[in-house]
Amino acid sequence: MKTKKLFTLLAVVIALSSCSSSQTGEKTSSAKVNTQNTQTTSEVKSVPPADMQVRSTFNSITTWNQGQQFLNVIGSTNDPKIDNKSWIAIYREKCGFDPGVHSATGAVCPQNALGGHVVMNGQSQRPAKNSLVYIVPICTSENNQPNLLMTIAANGTCAVVLNYWMK
Missing domain, CATH: 1.10.287 (Helix Hairpins)
Incomplete structure (x- = not known):
C-alpha cells in the first residue's frame, strides 16, 4: 500500500x-x-511587420495653377495612411489650409472633400513604386471615377507630393 x-x-x-x-x-x-x-x-497567414509594410511617404508640397489637368491614381485604395491620419488631414497639415467642401476642381462637394491620390495628366494612373503622386482635395464623386480628367480651378492650389508606396 x-x-x-x-x-x-x-x-x-x-x-x-x-x-x-x-x-x-x-x-x-x-x-x-x-x-x-x-x-x-x-x-498560416503571412503578415509583414509594421515597419516592413509598403506605404507612401511624404516628399514635399508644390503648387498647381489653374488649368493643370489631373487624374485619379488607380490602385491607391490600400495605401496605408501616414501616422494613421486621413489623406485630407495630411493635406491640411502640410498645406496649412482646410478645403472644407471645396474640391480643387472648383466643385462644391455634398460632404467635406477628401484627399485624393492623383497624377498629372500624362503620367500613368498606375504609377510605379517610388513614383511621385499627389494629394489634392476632391469630392467623393470625383474620387470614384477612375478615368475622370479633372482640372485645377485656381492658381496657387497646394498639392502634397508623395513618394508612392515607398518602403
Whole structure:
C-alpha cells in the first residue's frame, strides 16, 4: 500500500513539474514543441511587420495653377495612411489650409472633400513604386471615377507630393 502511494505521489510531482516548466517558459524537448505547433499551410497567414509594410511617404508640397489637368491614381485604395491620419488631414497639415467642401476642381462637394491620390495628366494612373503622386482635395464623386480628367480651378492650389508606396 505504501509503495502505491509513493508511485502516485511521484506521478503527481512529475506532472506538476511538467506543467510548471511549460508555464514558466523553460525549454521542452523539440519533439514535444513540434507536435504541439504543427499547422497546415492553409492556416498560416503571412503578415509583414509594421515597419516592413509598403506605404507612401511624404516628399514635399508644390503648387498647381489653374488649368493643370489631373487624374485619379488607380490602385491607391490600400495605401496605408501616414501616422494613421486621413489623406485630407495630411493635406491640411502640410498645406496649412482646410478645403472644407471645396474640391480643387472648383466643385462644391455634398460632404467635406477628401484627399485624393492623383497624377498629372500624362503620367500613368498606375504609377510605379517610388513614383511621385499627389494629394489634392476632391469630392467623393470625383474620387470614384477612375478615368475622370479633372482640372485645377485656381492658381496657387497646394498639392502634397508623395513618394508612392515607398518602403
